[in-house]
Amino acid sequence: MTMNQYHYLYHYPYKIDIERGYMQKRKDGTYFYLETSKEMSEEEIGRITCDYFFNEEEHTNWLWWLEGGRHVFSFSKELLEMLENTELDEIDYESFNLPVQDFYLSLKPLNKTVLKNSDAIIEGVYFRILGDPSPILTDEGVIVLPPNFYNQLIFSFVGDFDGLILEYYDPIWHKLGKQYGSIDFWNFDLAFYKDQNLRPLSECQEEASGWFRAMYFPEDSSQVTDIHLDALNASIQFVESTLKLTMNCLLYISLPEEDKDIVLKYPEGLPFNFNHRLAMAKTKEEISEIENKIEDVGISKINFVGGSFKSKSQNPNNDKSKTSLNTRNGYWTYQPVGDNLNEKRLTWVKPINV
Numbered sequence: 001m002t003m004n005q006y007h008y009l010y011h012y013p014y015k016i017d018i019e020r021g022y023m024q025k026r027k028d029g030t031y032f033y034l035e036t037s038k039e040m041s042e043e044e045i046g047r048i049t050c051d052y053f054f055n056e057e058e059h060t061n062w063l064w065w066l067e068g069g070r071h072v073f074s075f076s077k078e079l080l081e082m083l084e085n086t087e088l089d090e091i092d093y094e095s096f097n098l099p100v101q102d103f104y105l106s107l108k109p110l111n112k113t114v115l116k117n118s119d120a121i122i123e124g125v126y127f128r129i130l131g132d133p134s135p136i137l138t139d140e141g142v143i144v145l146p147p148n149f150y151n152q153l154i155f156s157f158v159g160d161f162d163g164l165i166l167e168y169y170d171p172i173w174h175k176l177g178k179q180y181g182s183i184d185f186w187n188f189d190l191a192f193y194k195d196q197n198l199r200p201l202s203e204c205q206e207e208a209s210g211w212f213r214a215m216y217f218p219e220d221s222s223q224v225t226d227i228h229l230d231a232l233n234a235s236i237q238f239v240e241s242t243l244k245l246t247m248n249c250l251l252y253i254s255l256p257e258e259d260k261d262i263v264l265k266y267p268e269g270l271p272f273n274f275n276h277r278l279a280m281a282k283t284k285e286e287i288s289e290i291e292n293k294i295e296d297v298g299i300s301k302i303n304f305v306g307g308s309f310k311s312k313s314q315n316p317n318n319d320k321s322k323t324s325l326n327t328r329n330g331y332w333t334y335q336p337v338g339d340n341l342n343e344k345r346l347t348w349v350k351p352i353n354v
Contacts (some may be wrong), residue, residue: 068102
């Protein structure tokens with residue numbers, strides 16, 4: 001069977017679980033350990049240590065996703081391309097009306113490379129919102145909440161990034177110093193404060209790459225080398241390439257139900273012949289029993305997004321889509337609604353071929 005976006009192993013959280021045995025280790029109560037020996041050279045220990053940190057980070061992202069409900073949003077290639085061609089100058093946190101706060105967003109159909117000079121493909125991004133403010137302990141011993149409550153958006157992109165680790169991560173964390181960490185430019189977060197819900201996209205991009213600079217660069221500017229600058233430039237390129245698209249995906253998910261195309265269903269290729277057994281089930285009780293077994297093996301229904309856009313693009317009568325050479329970009333706007341038009345409704349004006 002050809003692997004496509006409707007197959008469950010097409011999606012990174014399920015694939016990495018099979019490769020690394022996360023679910024099985026969780027059931028067995030076994031964990032990942034950093035194993036070194038006295039016989040190893042400093043170079044070998046450094047390599048194993050770096051690998052351990054990245055594997056641990058990957059496991060943590062998967063665990064957040066699992067405990068957050070195993071939600072996956074799988075966008076069609078056609079819809080992703082339209083969202084790439086949608087303008088976004090400002091990010092308004094109040095525009096987000098997401099059904100869940102922890103999920104995996106698949107970008108794989110785009111075959112989008114991490115960097116212009118790289119063959120590594122971005123598979124998708126783990127996304128989560130941290131909305132609970134951390135309490136502050138004052139000098140008087142009183143616990144208070146921060147006066148300027150904020151929401152933090154966390155983005156952890158995934159793909160075949162081994163080459164990038166060797167090129168950008170190791171030279172800084174290993175060769176230039178004897179410290180090991182897990183900061184990299186494909187993970188970043190953004191903060192939206194109580195009095196700052198509306199932020200320019202350019203400001204958000206600067207914040208994301210600035211986080212990278214703060215963690216990667218030495219405090220003494222005289223110690224900054226071309227290796228640091230190359231890594232920073234890669235970070236800036238990555239953020240500029242991914243942030244607008246990801247935000248547009250979040251806004252699409254936030255649209256009113258009648259304005260978006262999202263179908264929740266089980267993917268193909270389920271183990272133990274579950275797809276066939278579901279198709280043959282005749283009663284609600286039989287369906288419920290099979291669905292419980294599917295959940296027990298760690299698989300949930302997937303939100304397939306934009307399937308109708310795919311069917312429209314494949315319509316042989318849609319000659320304009322095949323002959324048009326230019327696209328007028330889409331954009332987001334608010335439509336006044338309500339009895340006195342005092343409410344606003346998020347609206348997507350789609351890109352069109354001209």
